[in-house]
Amino acid sequence: MLGAADLQALGVSLLLAAVTVIGLLACGLPLAWWLARRDGTGKAWLEAVIALPLVLPPTVLGFYLLLLLGKTGPLAAVGLPPLAFSFGGLVVGSMIYSLPFVVQPLITGFENIDQRRLDAAATLGAGPRDRFFSVALPGARSAIITGAVLGFAHTLGEFGVVLMLGGSLPGETRVASIAIYQHVESMDLASAHALSAVLVVISLVLLVPTYILRRRSRS
Amino acid sequence: MNAARLTCELRLSRGDFALDLNLDLAASGVTALFGASGCGKTTVLRSLAGLEPTVKGRVALDGATWLDTGNGLSVPTHQRAVGYVFQESALFPHTTVRGNLHFAWTRTPAARRTLDVNAMADRTAISHLLDRRIDGLSGGERQRVAIARALLTGPRLLLLDEPLASLDAAGKADLLAFLAELRRETDVPVVYVTHQVEEVARLADHVLLMDAGRLVDRGPVAEMLGRLSLHASPEQRSLAVIDATVSAHDPEYGIARMDFDGGRLEVPLATPPVTWEARLCVDAANVSITRTRAEDSSILNRLEAVVEAIDVLDRGHVLVRCRVGETLVPALITRFSADSLDLAVGSPCVVQIKAVAIT
Numbered sequence: 001m002l003g004a005a006d007l008q009a010l011g012v013s014l015l016l017a018a019v020t021v022i023g024l025l026a027c028g029l030p031l032a033w034w035l036a037r038r039d040g041t042g043k044a045w046l047e048a049v050i051a052l053p054l055v056l057p058p059t060v061l062g063f064y065l066l067l068l069l070g071k072t073g074p075l076a077a078v079g080l081p082p083l084a085f086s087f088g089g090l091v092v093g094s095m096i097y098s099l100p101f102v103v104q105p106l107i108t109g110f111e112n113i114d115q116r117r118l119d120a121a122a123t124l125g126a127g128p129r130d131r132f133f134s135v136a137l138p139g140a141r142s143a144i145i146t147g148a149v150l151g152f153a154h155t156l157g158e159f160g161v162v163l164m165l166g167g168s169l170p171g172e173t174r175v176a177s178i179a180i181y182q183h184v185e186s187m188d189l190a191s192a193h194a195l196s197a198v199l200v201v202i203s204l205v206l207l208v209p210t211y212i213l214r215r216r217s218r219s
Numbered sequence: 220m221n222a223a224r225l226t227c228e229l230r231l232s233r234g235d236f237a238l239d240l241n242l243d244l245a246a247s248g249v250t251a252l253f254g255a256s257g258c259g260k261t262t263v264l265r266s267l268a269g270l271e272p273t274v275k276g277r278v279a280l281d282g283a284t285w286l287d288t289g290n291g292l293s294v295p296t297h298q299r300a301v302g303y304v305f306q307e308s309a310l311f312p313h314t315t316v317r318g319n320l321h322f323a324w325t326r327t328p329a330a331r332r333t334l335d336v337n338a339m340a341d342r343t344a345i346s347h348l349l350d351r352r353i354d355g356l357s358g359g360e361r362q363r364v365a366i367a368r369a370l371l372t373g374p375r376l377l378l379l380d381e382p383l384a385s386l387d388a389a390g391k392a393d394l395l396a397f398l399a400e401l402r403r404e405t406d407v408p409v410v411y412v413t414h415q416v417e418e419v420a421r422l423a424d425h426v427l428l429m430d431a432g433r434l435v436d437r438g439p440v441a442e443m444l445g446r447l448s449l450h451a452s453p454e455q456r457s458l459a460v461i462d463a464t465v466s467a468h469d470p471e472y473g474i475a476r477m478d479f480d481g482g483r484l485e486v487p488l489a490t491p492p493v494t495w496e497a498r499l500c501v502d503a504a505n506v507s508i509t510r511t512r513a514e515d516s517s518i519l520n521r522l523e524a525v526v527e528a529i530d531v532l533d534r535g536h537v538l539v540r541c542r543v544g545e546t547l548v549p550a551l552i553t554r555f556s557a558d559s560l561d562l563a564v565g566s567p568c569v570v571q572i573k574a575v576a577i578t
Binding site: 114116117119120123125127130135138141 | 265268269270295296297298299301302303305307309310311312313314322323326327328365368369372
């Protein structure tokens with residue numbers, strides 16, 4: 001049922017989701033660790049900014065990113081390559097779009113780690129970096145899995161930001177959700193059905209084990 | 220003797236709590252830090268370990284300065300040679316007992332290493348638990364693992380924060396016996412936070428009494444026990460501590476003879492003791508007083524004593540502190556008996572000890 005173009009779009013979606021999640025974990029883990037151990041107004045502000053993509057229309061995000069990353073944007077003005085309408089631009093957009101889905105579970109996961117375990121690790125000779133890697137990361141394991149899966153699934157379903165920022169270049173920025181939209185526009189409902197069903201199945205396959213794991217680690 | 224000293228000046232204020240404490244004590248044996256909850260005992264312990272970032276003052280152990288806020292010095296916790304055991308063991312649940320011990324071992328500088336993981340597990344009788352996961356252990360087992368883990372780092376100071384607090388009665392008795400044995404075998408100085416008189420009596424050499432963030436009294440354990448009961452909750456009885464030497468064991472009757480500076484005690488002991496040094500704890504409720512020696516009593520232990528003080532506890536009861544040799548043995552008797560016997564400070568008397576617990 002899936003044509004070569006659809007498979008390619010699916011491939012772009014999966015690759016985009018994977019790169020986005022890796023990038024978000026790399027930035028999100030230190031950010032969440034830092035935030036989980038702080039209190040006060042500054043923290044509230046940062047948490048609110050991280051939550052923005054949950055409430056803003058994706059088109060708003062896409063619009064600002066287009067201005068930021070475009071050929072006449074401020075980043076191009078300082079000599080950086082313009083990222084709009086490229087895979088790199090989609091990665092940046094997706095990282096912002098999926099930020100709360102990854103970082104919020106991480107903050108909760110780190111906050112739930114018993115402070116005494118970290119104190120004990122310090123008395124056993126573990127410095128701050130060592131405590132992060134050997135106590136905090138294993139302690140937040142299920143939160144990290146939850147964040148990664150939610151971020152991956154959410155990026156797969158991204159549409160508005162891609163539409164504003166990516167256009168539809170086959171093999172580069174044409175992702176599955178865009179392909180489905182184009183199939184529907186051209187009344188090719190069978191192809192739209194097939195690709196949609198694949199996305200539903202992938203999402204379920206990701207989410208069901210994650211929620212089972214979460215339930216187990218709570219009890 | 221080890222002449223190492225622990226000196227500290229700690230000042231900290233948090234809301235309406237203020238800590239202001241100066242200490243200079245011999246870093247040897249077990250020092251009990253005693254006081255009601257909220258008096259700042261745990262804060263002192265955390266400050267010694269470097270876990271209270273806002274504390275001001277000085278901490279030095281045997282020449283090594285850990286904190287000197289006047290000169291901007293604060294050695295971070297992971298660089299202090301300190302072992303810490305928390306109220307509820309802060310073991311790492313993502314790994315096994317062995318993994319927890321290994322964590323400590325790999326982070327210990329070679330110069331401080333003494334026993335390796337297997338030898339330490341053997342020493343603390345947890346070898347059979349090495350491959351178990353933490354959530355499968357009982358409270359008492361967890362505390363043993365936590366103590367073994369702290370000792371693996373070769374600490375120069377071991378800090379125990381109410382290690383029995385989260386255990387049930389059987390677990391408490393078991394861990395208390397374990398700690399008493401450890402006290403005899405290890406020469407790491409220990410600061411032990413508690414508000415239980417029994418733990419002080421069985422483990423401590425020296426007692427620091429705290430109240431509202433300040434040190435209010437201090438002294439050797441035998442001297443301090445009487446004073447502690449005034450600060451302890453009412454259900455905690457007064458205890459005598461007798462450090463004795465086993466001189467003989469009669470396997471037929473299962474009785475051991477133990478000598479101390481005030482005389483000889485006969486103590487039920489089914490099997491011969493493993494060491495010749497023993498600490499006996501006597502609950503004041505198991506001590507009675509006569510004016511003359513009653514030879515036809517079932518009570519074995521009768522010792523000549525002199526009344527040193529009589530504290531009226533309530534309308535019905537008095538605590539009579541009797542000096543036996545150099546040892547203080549309190550007796551909890553009715554005020555009626557005290558008056559009938561015509562007891563007064565300086566009266567010669569005979570204390571009868573009914574039951575003795577050995578550590």
